[in-house]
Amino acid sequence: MNEPQNPSQSDEQNLDNQSRLHQDFARVWDAPKGWRTLATVNHTPVAMRFMVTGIIFFLIGGVMAMLMRTQLALPGQDILGPELYNQLFTMHGTVMMFLFAIPVLEAFAMYLIPKMVGARDLAFPRLSSLGYYCYLFGGIILLSSIFMGMAPNSGWFMYTPLSGNIYSPGKGSDFWLLGITFVEISALGAGAELVVSILRMRANGMTLRQMPIFCWYILAMSLMIVFGFPPLILGSILLELERSAGMVFFAVEGGGDPLLWQHLFWLFGHPEVYIIFLPAAGIVSTILPVFAQRPLVGYAWVVLSITLMGFVSFGLWVHHMFTVGIPQLAQAFFSAASMLVAIPTAIQIFAWLATLWTGRVVYNLPMLWIIGFLVVFVCGGLTGVMLALVPFNWQVHDTHFVVAHMHYVLVGGMLFPVMAGLYYWLPHVSGRLPSDNLGRWGFWLFFIGFNATFLLMHVTGLLGMPRRAYTYEAGLGWDWLNLLSSVGGFVMAAGVAMIIVDIVMHFRFGQQSKRNPWQADTLEWAMPTPPNSYNFASLPDIHSRNPLWDQPQLLTSIDAGEHALAEIHHERRETFGSDAVTGKISHIIHLPNNSWLPLYASLTLAVVCISLLLRIYPLALAGTVATFLVLLRWGWVNGAHPGAAPLTKDEHLRLPLHSRTCDGPGLWGMVVSLMANGTLYVSLLFGWFYLWTVSPHWIAPQQSPLALSPLLASGVLLTMAVFYYNRLVARLCKGDARGLQSGLWIVTGLGLLHFTLLLWVYVQAPLDPSSLAHDSVLTVMLLYLLLHSGAAVVLCGLQAQRVKLGYVGANLPYEPVVLRPFWLYTLAVFWISFAAFVLLPMSWGGA
Amino acid sequence: MFSPHHPVQLVLGLIIWSLFFVAVYSGLSVGCAFAPPSPEQGALTWINASVLLLMLATMIYLLCNAYYCWRARLPSKSSDNQGQPQKVREFIARIAASEYLLAAVATLLVGLPSVYLPPCV
Numbered sequence: 001m002n003e004p005q006n007p008s009q010s011d012e013q014n015l016d017n018q019s020r021l022h023q024d025f026a027r028v029w030d031a032p033k034g035w036r037t038l039a040t041v042n043h044t045p046v047a048m049r050f051m052v053t054g055i056i057f058f059l060i061g062g063v064m065a066m067l068m069r070t071q072l073a074l075p076g077q078d079i080l081g082p083e084l085y086n087q088l089f090t091m092h093g094t095v096m097m098f099l100f101a102i103p104v105l106e107a108f109a110m111y112l113i114p115k116m117v118g119a120r121d122l123a124f125p126r127l128s129s130l131g132y133y134c135y136l137f138g139g140i141i142l143l144s145s146i147f148m149g150m151a152p153n154s155g156w157f158m159y160t161p162l163s164g165n166i167y168s169p170g171k172g173s174d175f176w177l178l179g180i181t182f183v184e185i186s187a188l189g190a191g192a193e194l195v196v197s198i199l200r201m202r203a204n205g206m207t208l209r210q211m212p213i214f215c216w217y218i219l220a221m222s223l224m225i226v227f228g229f230p231p232l233i234l235g236s237i238l239l240e241l242e243r244s245a246g247m248v249f250f251a252v253e254g255g256g257d258p259l260l261w262q263h264l265f266w267l268f269g270h271p272e273v274y275i276i277f278l279p280a281a282g283i284v285s286t287i288l289p290v291f292a293q294r295p296l297v298g299y300a301w302v303v304l305s306i307t308l309m310g311f312v313s314f315g316l317w318v319h320h321m322f323t324v325g326i327p328q329l330a331q332a333f334f335s336a337a338s339m340l341v342a343i344p345t346a347i348q349i350f351a352w353l354a355t356l357w358t359g360r361v362v363y364n365l366p367m368l369w370i371i372g373f374l375v376v377f378v379c380g381g382l383t384g385v386m387l388a389l390v391p392f393n394w395q396v397h398d399t400h401f402v403v404a405h406m407h408y409v410l411v412g413g414m415l416f417p418v419m420a421g422l423y424y425w426l427p428h429v430s431g432r433l434p435s436d437n438l439g440r441w442g443f444w445l446f447f448i449g450f451n452a453t454f455l456l457m458h459v460t461g462l463l464g465m466p467r468r469a470y471t472y473e474a475g476l477g478w479d480w481l482n483l484l485s486s487v488g489g490f491v492m493a494a495g496v497a498m499i500i501v502d503i504v505m506h507f508r509f510g511q512q513s514k515r516n517p518w519q520a521d522t523l524e525w526a527m528p529t530p531p532n533s534y535n536f537a538s539l540p541d542i543h544s545r546n547p548l549w550d551q552p553q554l555l556t557s558i559d560a561g562e563h564a565l566a567e568i569h570h571e572r573r574e575t576f577g578s579d580a581v582t583g584k585i586s587h588i589i590h591l592p593n594n595s596w597l598p599l600y601a602s603l604t605l606a607v608v609c610i611s612l613l614l615r616i617y618p619l620a621l622a623g624t625v626a627t628f629l630v631l632l633r634w635g636w637v638n639g640a641h642p643g644a645a646p647l648t649k650d651e652h653l654r655l656p657l658h659s660r661t662c663d664g665p666g667l668w669g670m671v672v673s674l675m676a677n678g679t680l681y682v683s684l685l686f687g688w689f690y691l692w693t694v695s696p697h698w699i700a701p702q703q704s705p706l707a708l709s710p711l712l713a714s715g716v717l718l719t720m721a722v723f724y725y726n727r728l729v730a731r732l733c734k735g736d737a738r739g740l741q742s743g744l745w746i747v748t749g750l751g752l753l754h755f756t757l758l759l760w761v762y763v764q765a766p767l768d769p770s771s772l773a774h775d776s777v778l779t780v781m782l783l784y785l786l787l788h789s790g791a792a793v794v795l796c797g798l799q800a801q802r803v804k805l806g807y808v809g810a811n812l813p814y815e816p817v818v819l820r821p822f823w824l825y826t827l828a829v830f831w832i833s834f835a836a837f838v839l840l841p842m843s844w845g846g847a
Numbered sequence: 848m849f850s851p852h853h854p855v856q857l858v859l860g861l862i863i864w865s866l867f868f869v870a871v872y873s874g875l876s877v878g879c880a881f882a883p884p885s886p887e888q889g890a891l892t893w894i895n896a897s898v899l900l901l902m903l904a905t906m907i908y909l910l911c912n913a914y915y916c917w918r919a920r921l922p923s924k925s926s927d928n929q930g931q932p933q934k935v936r937e938f939i940a941r942i943a944a945s946e947y948l949l950a951a952v953a954t955l956l957v958g959l960p961s962v963y964l965p966p967c968v
Contacts, residue, residue: 207931207932207934207935207938208854208935208938208939209934209935209938300938300941300942303942304942304945304946304949307857307858307861307942307946308861308946308949310861311858311861311862311864311865312861312953314865315865315868315957318872327875327879327965327966327967327968328964328965328968329875329894329895329898329960329961329964329965329966329967330872330875330876332960332961332964333868333871333872333875333957333960335960336956336957336959336960337868337953337956337957339956340953340956340957343949580854581854581931581935581939582931582932582935689873693876693877693880693881694876694880
């Protein structure tokens with residue numbers, strides 16, 4: 001019989017057990033040391049890399065701004081010269097928008113979301129890693145252009161025809177188009193995985209109405225990325241095809257239209273402002289209640305305003321084009337929508353003010369930045385309403401007034417909250433506190449410098465100074481304003497320097513922070529700081545919107561392994577998968593280990609990007625094939641593969657692993673990715689109809705250049721393949737895997753026949769994409785269909801092989817389920833294309 | 848028709864508004880490209896009338912949905928709660944009702960200029 005233990009012995013044993021538990025978790029989750037750390041996929045280090053890289057890009061973009069302010073400080077200066085000035089303002093905007101703002105906000109989201117929802121990682125950790133490397137390499141490629149003296153110089157919005165071959169014959173525009181598209185892979189990847197992580201990985205019991213408000217903001221941001229970025233990706237692809245392959249999309253002769261670029265750019269560009277603002281506002285809505293020491297006032301109202309903002313912001317894009325000759329009524333539609341967006345912004349501002357009003361506010365350093373945000377952003381919002389009025393917009397179009405407004409909105413709406421967030425979560429990252437004195441100096445220098453620079457710039461603009469002009473004559477009334485703006489710019493730079501010194505120093509000299517130093521309510525503070533690699537040793541049930549205020553024992557009980565999934569003997573990285581609405585857990589998600597494959601894939605993509613820049617097309621093709629192979633390898637070691645989560649005998653004792661279900665995160669990831677893909681396709685359709693109706697030289701042949709009968713036959717084969725596949729999957733989800741392998745081979749065969757026929761139609765078609773916009777769009781459409789059909793066939797063939805190897809079957813139905821939406825999508829775009837590109841023109845009397 | 852507690856209701860009102868917005872903008876562009884009314888007609892054109900009719904139809908539909916969701920915010924005796932806690936059902940129904948209402952207001956604001964502006968000038 002065991003002797004009863006005394007309390008101290010029992011405590012010691014508990015500590016031993018706890019320590020062993022953490023060691024075991026660390027063994028499975030920790031990042032490798034040395035250079036092998038490049039293979040890390042865990043969300044915490046990957047998010048930190050995004051953050052640090054983004055800050056470096058911010059400093060580079062800031063130096064560009066300082067050079068421009070030096071040039072403009074006095075009239076008639078020739079320090080930079082027009083060519084370099086053009087490159088600098090183009091690169092400043094590009095770097096700040098694409099390489100700083102979005103990646104840094106994504107970094108916040110990637111770092112915080114799993115921790116806030118009580119998960120151990122994001123849904124697709126390898127995608128995070130791939131995203132980081134695409135961002136890094138794309139950014140380096142883009143920035144290298146300025147050091148080679150061939151940076152893009154057509155403005156960050158790259159308007160055609162200025163950015164086309166005739167007016168920008170060098171490589172500058174190509175750097176922009178290819179580099180930005182490369183970087184956007186990262187944004188789209190992050191968007192997809194954040195959506196899935198927020199909806200499907202929340203702690204048990206965390207319903208939608210208990211989700212931290214930050215998650216709502218990030219959910220909206222991510223969906224906006226999913227729908228907002230593809231139009232620009234399509235525009236970039238089309239412009240690059242026009243520049244390098246001589247196709248016609250934006251050149252008027254041949255049936256293109258330069259305004260199509262503006263539409264595609266601003267379909268992305270205006271939501272982009274809100275993609276940047278929403279997560280920053282999410283930081284405000286998270287921090288402000290902590291320092292007001294009360295829950296956020298009007299949680300449901302804020303959720304409502306986030307959703308409203310997410311939608312309405314897509315209806316504003318034409319307000320950037322009020323001067324291009326659009327009918328007044330159409331302008332009125334967009335003017336009304338532009339004013340409407342002030343409503344959700346105001347709801348949030350009033351919710352924040354009410355929270356401050358009814359709380360007991362502690363004015364710590366992060367709070368100082370929040371107050372700065374409220375002041376600056378409200379001013380930017382007011383000038384935004386002014387710009388939404390068409391007559392005023394015409395008056396100040398392309399003047400420094402617009403530059404000032406844009407900086408008030410973007411710096412006020414993004415940088416101030418980000419600085420607040422940085423100071424708020426620094427103790428979480430480092431376990432130390434920054435210097436309050438240095439921080440306050442940094443804030444005031446930045447705040448005063450910012451307003452000196454940009455408040456005055458409104459006046460400069462109202463006095464008529466155009467933007468993007470590298471110099472100006474003395475005596476126009478702009479001299480003193482520009483001088484003071486430049487002085488303000490340098491004061492702001494001093495503030496940034498002070499903040500960087502503070503942050504860097506705090507890692508070495510900062511005072512040790514206690515656990516949860518701000519007395520916050522959200523779950524990320526329930527873990528030790530700096531955080532461990534697995535976030536939580538055990539996963540708690542959450543039934544409150546403010547878990548650490550309502551369940552303070554979580555600070556100790558999670559670490560002690562008192563909650564669910566506190567086991568690691570299987571050596572797998574696991575976290576819960578839950579219902580999107582109720583948060584009720586339904587399965588266990590097994591996450592992939594560290595891997596070099598994301599790095600390899602991004603390297604091969606970099607080869608594609610560089611070889612396209614240098615126009616070495618065979619190398620680009622080789623890089624594409626290599627990327628495809630790496631991605632196939634990535635997908636192969638998955639599910640029940642021995643390298644992932646092979647079937648075991650005791651599976652029935654636990655919740656099922658996601659690869660044993662028909663509803664895992666991969667399915668949601670596929671659907672979200674297809675939403676982005678569908679947006680790209682709809683943008684192509686928009687381009688087709690736009691050119692057809694608007695382009696003054698649109699020429700359509702009398703007869704369709706595509707062979708109708710083979711095209712129809714190809715469609716019928718695809719339809720048969722998809723219907724058969726659908727039937728197989730439906731049976732599989734009912735546990736019936738009879739004939740699965742042979743069925744998948746039949747689908748692969750039908751798909752291959754369809755692909756071959758479609759390829760034949762393409763090769764035989766007498767298309768002349770170098771002369772006609774009509775044929776250029778048709779070519780892109782056919783290539784798009786071929787790409788999808790080809791990918792579906794290869795992936796289906798691999799599934800058949802995996803059935804043979806036992807990685808897919810009655811107990812392992814997951815992968816064919818994930819592939820099903822892709823097949824359905826391929827079928828849908830085929831028939832929509834057939835209707836829009838073939839049938840409709842025929843019925844309209846011209847193909 | 849979706850249940851008023853279905854999460855899709857959180858975005859459906861605004862999706863309908865988006866479709867209305869795309870329809871009026873693209874319809875206006877196509878109408879002006881292929882059958883432009885004379886500028887002398889001012890706002891009394893078939894295009895303006897179509898925009899107003901579409902606006903009215905969309906608004907009525909959105910307002911009906913707002914009422915449908917608003918009514919459903921209260922606990923019902925029916926056991927068909929799809930496993931959702933009552934507070935979540937209430938949360939979804941309230942937000943959905945508010946969004947339908949705001950979407951109706953947005954529809955009105957976007958469509959209203961067609962009362963006085965000529966379509967293709």
